Amino acid sequence: MKMKKYTAPSIAEAMKLVRSELGDDAVIINSKVVVTKKLFGLVRHKNFEVLAGVDRIDSKPSSRFPDLQANTEFIKPTELPQQTKVHIDDSFTNELKSEISDLKLMLQSMQRDAKLSELPEEILLFIDYLKRQELDDELITAISDELFVHHQNSESPLSNQIMEKIAKGVLIKKLAELPLGGLSYRKKYINVLGPTGVGKTTTIAKMAARCVLEKKKKIGFITTDTYRIAAIEQLKTYANLLQAPVEVVYNANDYQQAIEKFANLDLVFIDTAGRNYKEARYINDLKKIINFNEEVESYLVLSLTSKESDMEAIIKQFNEFAIGKFIFTKVDETNSIGTMYNLMIKYNKGLAYYTNGQEVPEDIEEANLDNLLELFFQGEFK
Template identity: 30%
Template structure:
């Protein structure tokens, strides 16, 4: 018996080679997937190993036929000639109509196949040989590209780690502090690079912790100089509040309404469309009673005009909207339909500092499409991480208008101040 091993991309590729090398009486003994090449166990290419054999005592004369490979782990599978080919072969050899198969094929034919659960389907080897290499090549190219990208990511990560280890101790501590504050990596790296550049220009070889904090504070204030909170403009007549559920929109409205009523002396009115949440209307009505301001409830965009007409004597109108899952852009568009007004208006997105930054960024990105560019950040007293404010400002250009830090109305809210925010972000250099 003659045995030969083939390594190919797909099993159909081995069939013509087996017919050429071993003849039509060849038997496929086994097929399995292997990896070839690569470096240190990586980037190896997937191949198919095909083991074929032929009984050297059988006749080598036969007519080319279409065959199919049958894989079986314990037993060998044969490439069986087509019946028409058998008759043609017998006629060519001058034999009788009876056909005597080779021993290997006869053994497979005599085997009890009742235990085989499924019949191996016939393959159109012509189409498989034409299509398989192309799909296989595309899959391998994608796999190789994924491995290269993963390797690149790994190398960049190691490079960053080595770079951080080479930094002076004060800059390493600054890096760790900003990471704890959940500031984005790109802004931390940019800040440290700016500090290092200033040190080179000043020809300073060493830096103390106090100096690092002082330089970082000056740089961050410069970055945020255009984001200083301005509060509600005196000419604004309508202020809309939008945001996810549970972020404190209604409480923020009450705080700002009390500020405008008690400090600015403006006549204030309330409109609410938050009819989804249980007792939401009652909560705002309680604040309206305390502040002695009128409240209108709307159930659809068609009722907004009617509510504004009822409050036409008010100098400033605060409009509360329902909190929804604003990671869904459909809900964002629904709320935006309530915000259309002919009067000079401002819209504030309300976000909680206790939420995940990734979710906050998604919500902010959806509202940015409708020109919502101001943010009220709430629940500052419930977290020690304030990096989300910096990230949203630098990445999406959102202006932090107010910072709320408690439940007391109207005291626990203040306009955003760049210097005080940066001090909170960096902490005391002595800590």
């Protein structure tokens, strides 16, 4: 296939260039809007980039099919085989389905880009903000479609406030049914899970401090993180400040004894070992120590500084546990928070808290729909 890239001020002009050089049989492989900035970003110029290709097919007749003569003798119907079976390889069928699916996606992309070509620059810049926040493509498409409809029906340009309101409306539809909010106080044992480096121990201290200071609860700590001495000392420091007991457990018997010691407490926070939970053996180690019964409320802690694909691998490993909600940490250490919304929607999990600093107990927010929507637009878009 011969392929070439064309750039023009509009889709129509780009298509003219494609047809004039590659002909009517050309196929559009990809198209996108390209915005270039000049004069320190004060002047912006919009172009459309189209990648097109065409197959060169030899038009000469094949020698395998000679011209039929007038005296050609045809086979009589009675001489045809009675049963003829045509076998189509499954791999060929799957490949054909894949190609059809790719063509559909390509067509949808072209239709979406054609819509975008009709949008003014301020809307394109808003959509670019959504992309920089790493919001999922499906969510961006849904928001873009709403922006397109409002643009078509509006006689004046859409302001940033209106575009933000439209985007929030789409997110509300996706998030409204998910459980949001912190501890329920209906279960005694608060099990906090997550990989190494996400800030589990500090997050537990923030949650526990709120229970003591705001709810006047009697609390205790259990830690299974016997791999890092510093982690145990850190938890003991927080426990001393809150005047709460700590038990370090190495196996299931230790865990059961700690449960019995804490029988008179209101809440018990369980700090699990930070390990590489992409490996199933560490999940099995957890199951051997902790009793995941109906008295346990479990949360999965993830850091927003991690790659989305890595977080998905962690979530899948913890699928067999009854994870109630996510807790996202290090919101203050990243410029893009779209991953938080992507994972909640994709895995149908709510959010308990998100943390935005190291201060205990200040830098933690209990999730609700309003602050989640405001959080998304606190970046450079403002």
